[in-house]
Amino acid sequence: MLISILQLIPPKVVGIVVDGVTAQHFTSGRIAMWISAIALIAVVVYLLRYVWRVLLFGASYQLAVELREDYYRQLSRQHPEFYQRHRTGDLIARATNDVDRVVFAAGEGVLTLVDSLVMGCAVLIVMSTQISWQLTLLALLPMPIMALMIKRYGDRLHDYFKGAQAAFSSLNDRTQESLTSIRMIKAFGLEDRQSSLFAADAEDTGKKNMRVARIDARFDPTIYIAIGMANLLAISGGSWMVVNGSLTLGELTSL
Numbered sequence: 001m002l003i004s005i006l007q008l009i010p011p012k013v014v015g016i017v018v019d020g021v022t023a024q025h026f027t028s029g030r031i032a033m034w035i036s037a038i039a040l041i042a043v044v045v046y047l048l049r050y051v052w053r054v055l056l057f058g059a060s061y062q063l064a065v066e067l068r069e070d071y072y073r074q075l076s077r078q079h080p081e082f083y084q085r086h087r088t089g090d091l092i093a094r095a096t097n098d099v100d101r102v103v104f105a106a107g108e109g110v111l112t113l114v115d116s117l118v119m120g121c122a123v124l125i126v127m128s129t130q131i132s133w134q135l136t137l138l139a140l141l142p143m144p145i146m147a148l149m150i151k152r153y154g155d156r157l158h159d160y161f162k163g164a165q166a167a168f169s170s171l172n173d174r175t176q177e178s179l180t181s182i183r184m185i186k187a188f189g190l191e192d193r194q195s196s197l198f199a200a201d202a203e204d205t206g207k208k209n210m211r212v213a214r215i216d217a218r219f220d221p222t223i224y225i226a227i228g229m230a231n232l233l234a235i236s237g238g239s240w241m242v243v244n245g246s247l248t249l250g251e252l253t254s255l
Contacts, residue, residue: 003048007119008126010038015254022249053111060107067099089173097168131251132241139234146226150219157215164208171201 017034020026075091127136178185178194185194241247 003045003052005122006041006045006048008122009041011254012126012130013038015248015250015252017250018253019248019250056111057107060103060110063106064099064103067102068095071095071099087169087173088176089169089171092172092176093165093169097165131254132238132247135234135237135241135247138237139230141233142226142229146222149222153215153218153222157212160208160211160215164205164212167201167205167208171198171205174198174201 013034017026017031021031071094124136124140127133127139174197178198185191235252238247238252242249242252
């Protein structure tokens, strides 16, 4: 919350400076004072973000350690029948990929969610109360389209990721099977057959992970396009309001 509030100050200061310079009310000393204030805020935000990230990501990595320890303890308590019902590859996949995804959600996911929500709400409040609520609504027009696209990508990503996880589990199972049966494979001359099976599993895993990567790669461009359209609408509408005298140049600059 503190970081979000601090990040809102520099644009406001820039708007004040632009209005002051335009009206020829500011001296060079006063401009230097405001520039120093912006630099100080930037340093404080940097330090706070550094501390926040160290604490957050440190906690997420500790979570990974605890999850894997708990997972191992649970596995060590199971009866032999449990291992007959569950493939070794599935168990390995849960200890690696699944835990890694939980760690990512607890670290980068929480950071993005909290930062976006707090910063987004703060920006909307400031824009609607201190600049123009009409301009705020205009800038928000691309957001519903972005939300629909993100929802669509998210549903497809969920389905593709499940397939990729299943393929990774099969690859782990094939690896474990090959290693534990290596003497039998050599005794019966099945090296080429086993190698072909492993290559097929590896290729299937790669293809399914590439499908996940292709869908995942669409998120950032979609968000950037929506933000770019919002900025274009805000600047276009704000310029019209400046010409009509309902908005100052400094307020437009602080958007």
